[in-house]
Amino acid sequence: xxxxxxxxxxPGLLVLVPISAQSQDAAxxxxxxxxxxxxPSPAPANNAVDLVSLLSQSLEQIDEPKEIEIGRQLAxxxxxxxxxxxxxxxxxxxNRLGRWIGLQSSRPDLPWTFAVLDDPGFNAxxxxxxxxxxxxxLIDHVADESxxxxxxxxxxxxxxxxxxxxxxxxxxxxxxxxRALASQLxxxxxxxxxxxxxxxxxxxxxxxxxxxxxxxxDRSGVALAxxxxxxxxxxxxxxxxxxxxxxxxxxxxxxxxxxxxxQVRLDxxxxxxxxRLDSFSGKPPVTVAQRLTRAGNx
Ligand SMILES: [Zn+2]
Numbered sequence: 001x002x003x004x005x006x007x008x009x010x011p012g013l014l015v016l017v018p019i020s021a022q023s024q025d026a027a028x029x030x031x032x033x034x035x036x037x038x039x040p041s042p043a044p045a046n047n048a049v050d051l052v053s054l055l056s057q058s059l060e061q062i063d064e065p066k067e068i069e070i071g072r073q074l075a076x077x078x079x080x081x082x083x084x085x086x087x088x089x090x091x092x093x094x095n096r097l098g099r100w101i102g103l104q105s106s107r108p109d110l111p112w113t114f115a116v117l118d119d120p121g122f123n124a125x126x127x128x129x130x131x132x133x134x135x136x137x138l139i140d141h142v143a144d145e146s147x148x149x150x151x152x153x154x155x156x157x158x159x160x161x162x163x164x165x166x167x168x169x170x171x172x173x174x175x176x177x178x179r180a181l182a183s184q185l186x187x188x189x190x191x192x193x194x195x196x197x198x199x200x201x202x203x204x205x206x207x208x209x210x211x212x213x214x215x216x217x218d219r220s221g222v223a224l225a226x227x228x229x230x231x232x233x234x235x236x237x238x239x240x241x242x243x244x245x246x247x248x249x250x251x252x253x254x255x256x257x258x259x260x261x262x263q264v265r266l267d268x269x270x271x272x273x274x275x276r277l278d279s280f281s282g283k284p285p286v287t288v289a290q291r292l293t294r295a296g297n298x
Pocket of ligand 1: 158214259
């Protein structure tokens with residue numbers, strides 16, 4: 001029983017993340033994986049992306065390449081605030097796990113990219129187009145792989161549902177970012193990240209998403225985790241841990257302030273899940289440390 005999922009997953013994942021990457025040195029691999037965040041994409045002048053103009057359009061008008069570009073820029077904002085964790089085995093593991101779950105979503109063709117930020121807090125972030133980050137503190141606090149899978153599936157659901165796009169559109173439309181900023185954004189795009197984009201990203205990641213979208217990400221995330229072969233109660237277990245955290249605990253403060261109360265999330269999940277997903281549960285738990293050892297990454 002204990003080997004079913006990993007045996008199922010590993011062949012496909014090896015295609016996604018070449019094993020030769022393991023022999024490269026950490027900086028090189030990180031550089032390769034993430035250089036796209038740090039350098040502006042070559043946007044021809046006649047095709048310059050005016051992010052704020054884009055965001056004033058309807059969601060339907062923001063096509064997938066533009067969505068990915070907005071996400072890439074926001075991911076760079078996140079990476080500017082927190083560095084990547086230097087543990088390459090851990091980075092590869094989280095990227096494989098996340099990509100496997102992303103492939104089970106309704107948007108398997110997005111350039112799904114997962115990474116661990118070097119931060120002791122308990123947090124997960126996503127950006128449009130398929131970028132998902134978890135903090136090292138979160139990795140250290142999840143009891144097993146199904147909890148991490150549940151959190152990744154929650155974030156993947158935000159991306160699939162374009163929840164961040166919706167949130168930053170709202171901000172752009174309420175006038176927090178004015179046309180003046182828009183023109184600066186446009187001008188600065190070729191030269192890297194602008195202060196305005198930084199503001200937009202900070203606003204998004206400090207205020208959080210629409211609370212209904214959070215509850216949707218819980219419900220759909222649980223179903224997605226189950227579809228990917230994980231115990232759907234992983235996310236439930238994480239929420240139980242959050243429920244007992246006090247708001248002034250700096251480890252959990254941001255997670256708690258940007259999400260509905262853990263008890264509300266648990267109640268909503270119970271309503272949505274009922275006993276439908278019980279047949280998926282009861283898998284033997286595997287910790288992240290065990291997974292890294294078994295995968296031969298250490
Ligand atoms: Zn969320």
